[in-house]
Amino acid sequence: MALVARVRALLLPGSRLRGATLGRAANGGGAGARRALSHRVLVEADPAAGVAVVKFRNPPVNSLSLEMLTELGICLEKLENDKTVRGIVLTADRPGIFSAGLDLTEMCGRNPAHYAEFWKAVQELWLRLYQSNMALGAAINGTCPAGGCLLSLTCDYRILADNPKYTIGLNETQLGIFAPFWFKDTMVNTIGHRATERALQLGLLFTPAEALQVGLVDQVVPEDQVQSTALSVMSQWLAIPDHARQLTKTMMRKATVDQLLKHREADIQNFVSFISRDSIQKVLQVYLQKLRKKNH
Ligand SMILES: CC/C=C\CC/C=C/CC(=O)SCCNC(=O)CCNC(=O)[C@H](O)C(C)(C)COP(=O)(O)OP(=O)(O)OC[C@H]1O[C@@H](n2cnc3c(N)ncnc32)[C@H](O)[C@@H]1OP(=O)(O)O
Numbered sequence: 001m002a003l004v005a006r007v008r009a010l011l012l013p014g015s016r017l018r019g020a021t022l023g024r025a026a027n028g029g030g031a032g033a034r035r036a037l038s039h040r041v042l043v044e045a046d047p048a049a050g051v052a053v054v055k056f057r058n059p060p061v062n063s064l065s066l067e068m069l070t071e072l073g074i075c076l077e078k079l080e081n082d083k084t085v086r087g088i089v090l091t092a093d094r095p096g097i098f099s100a101g102l103d104l105t106e107m108c109g110r111n112p113a114h115y116a117e118f119w120k121a122v123q124e125l126w127l128r129l130y131q132s133n134m135a136l137g138a139a140i141n142g143t144c145p146a147g148g149c150l151l152s153l154t155c156d157y158r159i160l161a162d163n164p165k166y167t168i169g170l171n172e173t174q175l176g177i178f179a180p181f182w183f184k185d186t187m188v189n190t191i192g193h194r195a196t197e198r199a200l201q202l203g204l205l206f207t208p209a210e211a212l213q214v215g216l217v218d219q220v221v222p223e224d225q226v227q228s229t230a231l232s233v234m235s236q237w238l239a240i241p242d243h244a245r246q247l248t249k250t251m252m253r254k255a256t257v258d259q260l261l262k263h264r265e266a267d268i269q270n271f272v273s274f275i276s277r278d279s280i281q282k283v284l285q286v287y288l289q290k291l292r293k294k295n296h
Contacts, residue, residue, distance in 0.1 A: 038071040042093055043079070050086035051234055052079050053139075053227065057093035061100035064147050068103070069121040076128050087238050088132075089230045090151060091139035095161070095223060098140045099148030104291075108284045112272050119271040122147070123264060126182065129154035131257055133246045135237035139230035140217065144168040145205060146179075149216075153186045156237060156249070158217040159230045160208050167205035168216060174203035176283035177274075180267060182260045189256060191215045 042055040054075060056062040064072075079085045092098045106118045129136065129151065138152035140160040149168050152158050160168065170187060172179045179187075179200055187196045195214050198204070208220040221229045237245065260267065274280060 040068050040071045041075045047084040052085045053089045055093040061097050063100045063103040065103035066118050069125050073125055087135040087234045089137045089139050092142050095141040097142040098144040101146030101148045104288050107275050115272045115275050116268050119268050137230045137234050139226045141226045145171050150183050159219045160217040161223040161226045162208050162220045164207050168211050169205040171203040171205050175287050185256045
């Protein structure tokens, strides 16, 4: 289902998005104005600085469900069309978990049409973020595996909280699945081929010190300074004339984007046939059960 159709579906009676404030809040904005764009994504815009902080709030773990992907996509589209916004900082509404990655329940026990719709939404969000004309920063205030790490890798810079409990990486192989080529390319573009090869094969989740050392993040700062640091770094990015920064960003990322655009349909088919395998379904079910058992 295309983004517009998914939005319509979300707005149907009974949907949790129905009635959400999708525009500027009644207070009309202003510096530090808080604007709730949807249930799962919170936006705090500072028009004077030209920056919006986009906060994930999809409890318990900020997983990227189809609804979360759709709401985030709508939110980013609105911000892209807002002339007062030149930069976005992605973060979690509450510290602890930046995002647990793709929602595993979207990849287990569903039908092929659902898998295709889900994967298309993952592609759409990646394309929107990776090609964004805005300066993007990640204020990583929690653990950040797999799809969560991918989100942060689409940003122009990453600031990670100095908490050894917070790890970051593309750990797909540890689940018995693998990172597709465009996840891999996004990481190669950040930390290089050899480091990516090692990280992906071993499904490494890096501690803050390791992530800094390998170049997966640009700065590690005390936990209470993640957002303020991300905002102060943003001012450096916004000091560059937009057109010059944007042309450079496009030049750096175009080849990677073009690869997915060229192979988009095949990538969806590949995902659907891989994830539908009985053996893959089994490993994902076991992984999910293990996660759930901890709590019951
Ligand atoms: C062709 C290519 C093919 C395939 C490519 C597919 C690509 C996939 C990329 C991904 O993103 S896969 C997802 C990978 N994510 C993870 O491995 C993270 C799993 N989660 C955790 O490790 C932990 O939950 C946490 C460290 C993030 C947080 O730990 P904690 O605070 O202790 O919370 P719980 O573990 O108790 O979790 C609470 C609750 O949430 C459920 N849950 C956790 N992660 C996910 C998830 N990714 N999707 C769906 N649900 C998740 C967990 O089962 C618990 O559920 P309860 O029912 O027990 O409340």
